[in-house]
Amino acid sequence: MLSRRSLPDDLLMTANYKPTGPVTLTEEQIADLHEKFRSMRHDINGRLANIVAAAELIRLRPETAEERLRLLLEQPQKAADSMNEFSDELEKRLGMIRA
Numbered sequence: 001m002l003s004r005r006s007l008p009d010d011l012l013m014t015a016n017y018k019p020t021g022p023v024t025l026t027e028e029q030i031a032d033l034h035e036k037f038r039s040m041r042h043d044i045n046g047r048l049a050n051i052v053a054a055a056e057l058i059r060l061r062p063e064t065a066e067e068r069l070r071l072l073l074e075q076p077q078k079a080a081d082s083m084n085e086f087s088d089e090l091e092k093r094l095g096m097i098r099a
Helices: 010-014 027-060 062-093
Strands: 017-019 096-098
Touching: 027 062, 062 096
Parallel strands: none
Antiparallel strands: 017 096
């Protein structure tokens, strides 16, 4: 079962970052980052839809609650993983380092 302790520390999301210097991105790199952003957004929206669907099915068919609850509880971590993957890529491309 998912617990708050199994999720990444939120404070890492607010850590101070600083650029390592000027960054120039090509049109292709910008397009690639935009595609990765769109993919992350689609993935997170899909996870949220899974949460809503699982909750609705639990309400309508309580006998399936155990199976649906497992699906429901997997989604936040998967969404966080998707966001972290994109954030790591963006920070790398922009030359950002933790201050």
